[in-house]
Amino acid sequence: MSNAKVLPLLEPEAVAPCCPPLNERPMSADEAEVAAKMFKALGDPVRLRLFSAVASHEGGEACVCDISDVGVSQPTVSHHLKKLKEAGLLSSERRGTWVYYRVEPSVLAAMGALLAGAAKAA
Amino acid sequence: MSNAKVLPLLEPEAVAPCCPPLNERPMSADEAEVAAKMFKALGDPVRLRLFSAVASHEGGEACVCDISDVGVSQPTVSHHLKKLKEAGLLSSERRGTWVYYRVEPSVLAAMGALLAGAAKAA
Numbered sequence: 001m002s003n004a005k006v007l008p009l010l011e012p013e014a015v016a017p018c019c020p021p022l023n024e025r026p027m028s029a030d031e032a033e034v035a036a037k038m039f040k041a042l043g044d045p046v047r048l049r050l051f052s053a054v055a056s057h058e059g060g061e062a063c064v065c066d067i068s069d070v071g072v073s074q075p076t077v078s079h080h081l082k083k084l085k086e087a088g089l090l091s092s093e094r095r096g097t098w099v100y101y102r103v104e105p106s107v108l109a110a111m112g113a114l115l116a117g118a119a120k121a122a
Numbered sequence: 123m124s125n126a127k128v129l130p131l132l133e134p135e136a137v138a139p140c141c142p143p144l145n146e147r148p149m150s151a152d153e154a155e156v157a158a159k160m161f162k163a164l165g166d167p168v169r170l171r172l173f174s175a176v177a178s179h180e181g182g183e184a185c186v187c188d189i190s191d192v193g194v195s196q197p198t199v200s201h202h203l204k205k206l207k208e209a210g211l212l213s214s215e216r217r218g219t220w221v222y223y224r225v226e227p228s229v230l231a232a233m234g235a236l237l238a239g240a241a242k243a244a
Contacts, residue, residue, distance in 0.1 A: 023177035023225065026191075032167040032174070039170070043162025045154040052154070055145035069148070103145065108237045116234025 019114050038111060041087035046072055047080045054081070054090065055103045063098035141236050160233060163209035168194055169202045176203070176212065177225045185220035 018034045019027060027035070042048050049070050054062045064077050072080075081101050084090045089108070090101045140156045141149060149157070164170050171192050176184045186199050194202075203223050206212045211230070212223045 022174045022230075023182065025174075025178050027171050027174040029167065029171065029193075032170045036165050036167040036170045039161045040165025043158050043165040045151065045158040048154045048158045048161065049149050049151065052144045052147075052149040056147050060145065071151075108144075112234045112236075112238025114234075115230045116238055 019110070021116075022114055035111070035114065038087050038089060038107065041084050041089055044080075046070060046076075047084060050077060050080050051084055051089065051103070054101050061100050061102040063100045065098055140232070143238075144236055157233070157236065160209050160211060160229065163206050163211055166202075168192060168198075169206060172199060172202050173206055173211065173225070176223050183222050183224040185222045187220055 019031045042051065050067060053067045053070065054060075057066055064074055064081065067077055068074075070077065081090065081092075081099075085092055085101065089104055091104055092099050092101050094100075141153045164173065172189060175189045175192065176182075179188055186196055186203065189199055190196075192199065203212060203214075203221075207214055207223065211226055213226055214221050214223050216222075
């Protein structure tokens with residue numbers, strides 16, 4: 001007897017946060033609650049720069065130790081990265097002394113589609 | 123003598139708010155200032171639902187008179203639509219009694235690309 005099974009691939013859609021393109025139909029209150037939380041997390045200039053710093057860093061991940069040129073203190077950087085993680089935009093992994101953050105591509109793709117889909121048909 | 127000239131077409135990029143995909147390079151402070159303002163405008167659940175209501179309304183435009191099922195008063199709807207306009211996400215036009223709001227496709231496309239571009243390469 002074999003345990004080998006073909007597992008279904010986890011498509012990006014499967015972990016997408018929510019929501020059809022903005023112009024498909026009016027968003028429900030629940031959908032808006034989820035999506036607004038993510039937009040809000042990117043709605044601060046410092047947080048957006050930090051997010052971009054992580055996303056553009058070598059290997060698509062970074063620790064606080066890698067990010068020093070945004071002009072805020074290390075505790076502030078840590079605070080913002082935690083907020084981005086809470087919003088579901090970053091995942092994290094501790095390795096030794098440092099926590100490494102990484103962008104969540106499926107979430108970004110879903111947010112992008114939410115906006116770009118609406119743009120296409122407008 | 124003819125005044126006829128072939129004018130360059132205004133590509134969506136020409137009116138795009140800013141910014142390369144998030145993972146291309148760290149965002150500058152100025153770029154983050156512009157982009158964060160737009161994300162912030164979508165970072166409120168009621169405002170996001172109203173935005174979606176306009177985007178999904180017949181013809182891609184709506185006046186306050188068309189939007190009544192989000193559970194907030196008409197002055198509140200007007201207030202939020204104005205905020206979305208100030209952030210560059212909606213344009214408006216007065217026709218008779220009502221102001222009609224319309225989504226700005228180029229801005230949405232740029233925001234979508236900012237996120238989706240980052241998702242693709244992550």
